Each structure stands twice: as structure tokens, then as C-alpha cells.
Amino acid sequence: xxxxxxxxxxxxxxxxxxxxxxxxxxxxxxxxxxxxxxxxxxxxxxxxxxxxxxxxxxxxxxxxxxxxxxxxxxxxxxxxxxxxxxxxxxxxxxxxxxxxxxxxxxxxxxxxxxxxxxxxxxxxxxxxxxxxxxxxxxxxxxxxxxxxxxxxxxxxxxxxxxxxxxxxxxxxxxxxxxxxxxxxxxxxxxxxxxxxxxxxxxxxxxxxxxxxxxxxxxxxxxxxxxxxxxxxxxxxxxxxxxxxxxxxxxxxxxxxxxxxxxxxxxxxxxxxxxxxxxxxxxxxxxxxxxx
Amino acid sequence: xxxxxxxxxxxxxxxxxxxxxxxxxxxxxxxxxxxxxxxxxxxxxxxxxxxxxxxxxxxxxxxxxxxxxxxxxxxxxxxxxxxxxxxxxxxxxxxxxxxxxxxxxxxxxxxxxxxxxxxxxxxxxxxxxxxxxxxxxxxxxxxxxxxxxxxxxxxxxxxxxxxxxxxxxxxxxxxxxxxxxxxxxxxxxxxxxxxxxxxxxxxxxxxxxxxxxxxxxxxxxxxxxxxxxxxxxxxxxxxxxxxxxxxxxxxxxxxxxxxxxxxxxxxxxxxxxxxxxxxxxxxxxxxxxxxxxxxxxxx
Numbered sequence: 001x002x003x004x005x006x007x008x009x010x011x012x013x014x015x016x017x018x019x020x021x022x023x024x025x026x027x028x029x030x031x032x033x034x035x036x037x038x039x040x041x042x043x044x045x046x047x048x049x050x051x052x053x054x055x056x057x058x059x060x061x062x063x064x065x066x067x068x069x070x071x072x073x074x075x076x077x078x079x080x081x082x083x084x085x086x087x088x089x090x091x092x093x094x095x096x097x098x099x100x101x102x103x104x105x106x107x108x109x110x111x112x113x114x115x116x117x118x119x120x121x122x123x124x125x126x127x128x129x130x131x132x133x134x135x136x137x138x139x140x141x142x143x144x145x146x147x148x149x150x151x152x153x154x155x156x157x158x159x160x161x162x163x164x165x166x167x168x169x170x171x172x173x174x175x176x177x178x179x180x181x182x183x184x185x186x187x188x189x190x191x192x193x194x195x196x197x198x199x200x201x202x203x204x205x206x207x208x209x210x211x212x213x214x215x216x217x218x219x220x221x222x223x224x225x226x227x228x229x230x231x232x233x234x235x236x237x238x239x240x241x242x243x244x245x246x247x248x249x250x251x252x253x254x255x256x257x258x259x260x261x262x263x264x265x266x267x268x269x270x271x272x273x274x275x276x277x278x279x280x281x282x283x284x285x286x287x288x289x290x291x
Numbered sequence: 292x293x294x295x296x297x298x299x300x301x302x303x304x305x306x307x308x309x310x311x312x313x314x315x316x317x318x319x320x321x322x323x324x325x326x327x328x329x330x331x332x333x334x335x336x337x338x339x340x341x342x343x344x345x346x347x348x349x350x351x352x353x354x355x356x357x358x359x360x361x362x363x364x365x366x367x368x369x370x371x372x373x374x375x376x377x378x379x380x381x382x383x384x385x386x387x388x389x390x391x392x393x394x395x396x397x398x399x400x401x402x403x404x405x406x407x408x409x410x411x412x413x414x415x416x417x418x419x420x421x422x423x424x425x426x427x428x429x430x431x432x433x434x435x436x437x438x439x440x441x442x443x444x445x446x447x448x449x450x451x452x453x454x455x456x457x458x459x460x461x462x463x464x465x466x467x468x469x470x471x472x473x474x475x476x477x478x479x480x481x482x483x484x485x486x487x488x489x490x491x492x493x494x495x496x497x498x499x500x501x502x503x504x505x506x507x508x509x510x511x512x513x514x515x516x517x518x519x520x521x522x523x524x525x526x527x528x529x530x531x532x533x534x535x536x537x538x539x540x541x542x543x544x545x546x547x548x549x550x551x552x553x554x555x556x557x558x559x560x561x562x563x564x565x566x567x568x569x570x571x572x573x574x575x576x577x578x579x580x581x582x583x584x585x586x587x588x589x590x
Contacts, residue, residue: 025461032438113522176584225431270434
């Protein structure tokens with residue numbers, strides 16, 4: 001048995017195609033991104049080595065920091081919304097009628113293409129014909145805002161559909177985790193007279209802490225690399241007020257033809273995602289002993 | 292697994308503050324408030340899509356002059372006919388199906404082979420290879436976009452469907468292996484041992500015995516892949532320039548540009564693009580729900 005299952009040729013045959021794709025299309029490119037970041041390059045012509053100039057420029061680029069700040073804001077709101085999702089999941093998992101149906105309804109936006117969601121919300125936010133301003137006007141608001149055209153509001157107007165899009169996903173994850181808690185633990189606590197709130201805070205939350213940790217990583221890293229809705233809905237505008245790191249990188253490289261600088265942004269994005277993943281896992285490591 | 296021990300201590304801690312008061316009226320009111328809250332959230336989640344469907348069946352006059360909640364006077368199904376025949380929507384649709392199916396098959400087969408080699412076969416580097424795939428989950432697509440664009444240009448794969456199919460496969464392998472992993476680990480080894488005794492080759496064991504046994508989890512993984520690929524935008528937007536190779540997500544983006552004022556046509560285009568996924572969801576919802584949950588919780 002062991003001899004047959006240690007056949008080196010077969011092992012190589014089974015892992016090589018997938019490993020090749022992984023290395024060729026993900027690992028080599030991330031190394032190249034760092035390398036291209038050292039170049040002055042318009043994407044077509046010759047590359048010119050300029051050392052760390054792109055990276056030093058990045059540190060002084062106020063537009064980059066503005067977009068990084070917007071990504072950070074998105075991460076903060078996404079993480080805060082996890083509290084709401086957690087609350088909904090605890091209520092849903094509390095053996096109420098229709099929980100399955102509700103959970104599936106919550107999930108539907110997650111299944112749709114970001115481009116379709118973006119187009120739909122463009123219509124919702126439309127200044128004169130959109131449903132939002134229609135409702136506001138019918139409630140007597142005289143001059144409802146032109147949501148996506150106002151620099152102070154645009155970013156927040158995009159954060160709402162992003163939260164809308166992912167709500168069902170996180171609710172689903174929490175729900176699945178909560179359903180995995182052995183019934184006997186909850187029953188024992190009830191017999192001892194614990195209130196539902198006590199059960200939620202002292203039994204359920206500690207038991208799914210590992211899953212909560214994973215969702216925080218997903219929400220933060222997902223926010224930092226977020227792109228789709230912003231690209232379609234405002235393209236970073238008006239006046240860079242909704243630019244995020246990924247859209248800034250895309251603009252610099254594929255619209256401004258500054259591929260060297262774009263690569264530097266891409267590399268920064270990669271480092272930030274990996275560091276933050278590591279930090280969140282490290283900071284929450286004390287909860288590991290539960291599992 | 293110290294779960295039980297840990298909860299015992301939590302239980303002891305919570306015993307300190309016991310509240311014996313039970314008020315069924317209060318409980319029922321609380322339940323009612325909970326329901327109202329859950330239903331408001333559900334309406335918020337579903338209403339934009341219902342509204343989209345409503346305006347896809349209206350003409351501009353109905354969209355702009357009547358209440359957004361009103362039903363269309365006579366449903367304008369011709370909006371759908373119009374966008375389907377004008378422009379390239381049917382071509383985009385076909386491309387989406389082709390790329391999605393090709394990438395899903397490739398991903399699930401390759402991921403199954405890797406997962407088999409990692410969980411069933413004995414070799415030294417298995418942990419390391421698994422680690423490589425799992426770190427792949429954390430890597431932002433955007434950090435690879437410029438080098439991929441450059442490489443594909445050099446090997447003449449820009450504006451070629453193959454670049455899309457390969458990129459989808461590479462980026463979906465990690466999540467797919469993650470979904471398959473738990474299932475493979477739980478498979479009993481006896482069947483394989485018996486097959487080895489009978490002198491079956493590994494290829495025979497994998498393709499004829501193990502792979503059929505994993506059909507349910509392969510289906511789950513395939514559906515998750517399908518959702519991701521069908522909705523993907525950045526790769527197609529960057530690597531494909533000709534109209535006849537574009538997918539629905541990128542195609543509708545351009546197409547809608549031509550119809551900035553015809554909301555009925557825009558609505559119909561959007562509904563066409565989301566309908567396949569919604570239909571799949573209504574038929575296979577339990578499998579999708581399972582797959583999304585198992586694909587993420589194990590991280």
C-alpha cells in the first residue's frame with residue numbers, strides 16, 4: 001500500500017499542472033511586480049532601471065495616500081458591519097421559523113456580478129430618476145443630493161452597496177459556524193438559567209471566535225484590494241474623492257501608461273495585504289486555545 | 292480540540308450571573324421585534340433586484356413619470372428581444388458560458404488531482420505545496436495584473452480566450468482545493484487499500500474509484516467556481532480588447548454606454564446577465580450555501 005501510494009512519478013504528474021499555473025500566473029507575477037516597480041516603463045517600450053524612485057515617489061504622492069485612506073475607510077466600515085451580520089446570524093440561528101429562507105434572500109446580492117450591481121446602484125442613486133431620490137422627494141425633501149457626483153458623499157454612497165453585496169456572505173459564514181455549536185452546551189446553560197444574551201456573549205461568541213477572526217481578515221483584506229464597484233460607479237471621482245488603492249493602480253498603469261509606477265503601487269498593495277493578514281492572525285492568536 | 296474544556300470554564304463563569312426571571316410576554320415581543328428587523332433587512336437585500344426587474348419591463352415614460360413601485364402597464368418584453376438581437380449580447384453570453392465551463396472543468400480536475408496527491412499519497416513536500424496554494428488565497432489580483440498583461444502580450448495570448456481561462460483556473464485553484472480538502476480527508480481509506488491489494492494502478496484508483504466518490508463536493512466546488520468566473524470583470528477588461536471575445540460583465544458595461552437614456556433596455560441587459568446565476572441558485576441553493584460556507588470557514 002505505502003509503496004504504491006509513494007510513487008514519485010505519479011505524485012509529480014498530479015501536482016505539476018496545477019503548481020505550474022499557480023507559480024506562473026500568481027507567484028512569478030508578484031515577484032515581477034516588485035521588479036517592474038524599479039523601472040521607468042510605459043508598458044510597450046524599453047524599461048529603464050530607476051532604482052527606488054517609484055517607491056520614494058509613492059511615499060510622497062498625496063493622491064496615493066488619499067486613495068489608501070479611502071481603502072482604509074472601506075476596511076473600517078466593512079469590519080464594523082460584521083457586528084451587524086453577527087447579530088443577525090445569532091438571531092437567525094436561534095431556531096426561528098423561516099431562517100433558511102431569510103438566509104438565502106440575504107445571500108442573493110453576493111451571487112451577482114459586481115458590474116451588474118454597480119449599474120443597478122447607479123440607477124438607484126440617479127439624481128432625478130433614481131429610486132432613492134424619488135423616495136426622498138415623496139417624503140418632502142426638496143433638494144436631495146446627487147449622491148455620486150458630490151465629493152463629500154460619493155465614497156460613502158459606494159460603501160453602502162459594497163456592504164449590501166457582502167452581507168449574505170458573512171451572515172452565511174456565521175450562521176454555519178453557530179449551527180456547529182453542540183446543542184447540549186446551549187441546553188446546559190439554559191437549565192442553569194442563563195439569558196439568551198448571556199448565552200450569546202459567553203458561549204456562542206467565544207466558540208466561534210476563530211471564524212470571526214477569519215471574517216475580519218477577509219473583510220479587511222477584501223476592502224484593501226476592492227476595485228469593481230468603484231471602477232464602474234465613479235471611476236474614482238469626482239475629483240479623486242472615491243479613489244482606492246486598486247483603482248489608483250489601474251489608472252496609473254492602464255490609463256496613464258505609467259506601468260513602472262503602477263507596479264510599485266501593486267507591490268505595495270501586496271505587501272500591505274500580507275502584512276495585515278499576518279498581523280490580524282497574530283493579534284488574535286490568544287483565542288487559538290479554544291480550538 | 293479543547294472545545295469542551297474551554298466551554299466548561301465558560302459555563303462555570305456564566306453560572307455566576309444567573310437570571311431566573313422568565314417573562315413569556317416579553318419574549319414574544321422581543322421575537323416580534325427580531326422578525327420585523329430581519330424582514331426589513333431582507334427587503335433591503337432583495338428590493339433593488341425586484342425594482343431592476345420592474346423597470347426592465349417599462350418604457351422610459353413609465354420609469355420616469357410613475358412611482359418606482361408601480362407595475363408596468365403592459366410588460367415590455369420587447370426590451371429583452373431588442374437587447375438580445377441588437378449589439379453583441381448573445382455573443383457575450385456565449386463567451387461567458389464557454390470561458391466559465393472551460394475554466395471550471397480545468398480547475399476542478401486539476402484541484403482534485405492535487406488534493407488527491409496531498410491527502411492520499413505519502414511524500415515529503417506535501418505540506419509545503421499545500422501551503423503555497425493556501426497563501427495564494429491572500430494575494431490580490433491587482434498585484435499580478437501588470438506582469439500578467441506583459442507576459443500574455445509577449446506570448447501572444449492578449450485578446451485570446453486562453454488567457455482568461457488560464458487566469459481563472461490559476462486564481463480559483465486555492466479556494467477549490469480548500470473546499471475539496473475536508474471531503475478528501477474524511478473519505479475512508481479501506482476502498483483504496485482493497486483496490487491496491489487487487490493490483491489496481493494509482494491512475495485507476497484516482498479516476499475510477501476516488502473521483503466518482505467525490506462527486507458531491509466536486510459539484511459544490513464547480514458551482515462556487517461558476518459564480519466567480521461568470522461575474523469576473525478585471526481580467527476580461529484588461530486582457531480582452533475585441534468585441535467578439537468579451538464576456539457579459541465587460542460587454543454589458545460597454546453596451547450600456549450606448550443606452551444611457553433607455554432604462555428599459557439597460558434593465559433588460561442587466562437581468563439577462565444575472566439570470567443564469569439566479570436560476571442556478573433557485574435550483575441548487577443548498578449546495579451553493581454549503582460551498583460558500585465550507586470554502587471560507589476552514590481558513
